[in-house]
Amino acid sequence: MKAKVFVTLKPSVLDPQGKAIHHSVESLGFAGIGDVRQGKYFEITFDPSTDINQARTSVERIAKDVLANPVIEDYKVEVEA
Amino acid sequence: MKAKVFVTLKPSVLDPQGKAIHHSVESLGFAGIGDVRQGKYFEITFDPSTDINQARTSVERIAKDVLANPVIEDYKVEVEA
Structure with missing residues (x-):
């Protein structure tokens, strides 16, 4: 069983790393990009015997x-059986 | 139009940050966790006028x-209209 966690900065929080990527990508000639935001991504593998509801909790x-x-970041959780 | 990019270390590459998280989480009392891997997550917003196929490319x-x-990392791309 695998869980994925996405952590992103709240929309109101400045993201200088995303801005830097946006700038690099534009200077490489990619057009039409409005914004880039960087976040974190985690994959958590559970032992197969774990109950899915317990894993979700x-x-x-x-x-x-x-x-x-949670002060500056939002998160989203996905659990796959 | 929004694109999401997930960057993860290849399975053969050691992930010391993931190992540290795994260790912390276990010492906090969470049981049944086999592995934790950390990756990066990017959200790229395109101007609404951009063609979806061009955005995907x-x-x-x-x-x-x-x-x-690409030497040590895999990536996955998702484009949402």
Whole structure:
């Protein structure tokens, strides 16, 4: 069983790394790009014996308490059986 | 139109940051976790006038040339209209 966690900066928070990528990409000649935002991505593999609901609860708590800073970041969790 | 790019270390490449997260999470008492891998996540917003096929081609090239290091990293691209 695998869980994916996406952590992104809240839309109101400035993203200088994304801005730098946007600038690089434009100077390489790619056109039509409005914005680039950088985030983090985590893949958490559970032991096959783990209950899916328990895994979902664990991942939600891990995302909130360990992986994301809820003051400036949003997170999204996906659990695949 | 929005594109998402996921960059992950190839399975054969060691991920010390993921290992550190795994260790932290276990010492916090979460059980049943086999592995944690950290990757990067990018959201690229295109101007609404951009053609979807052109956007897809651009994002593929940006992912390969700018966002990922194909020697040690894999990438996946998703384009949403």
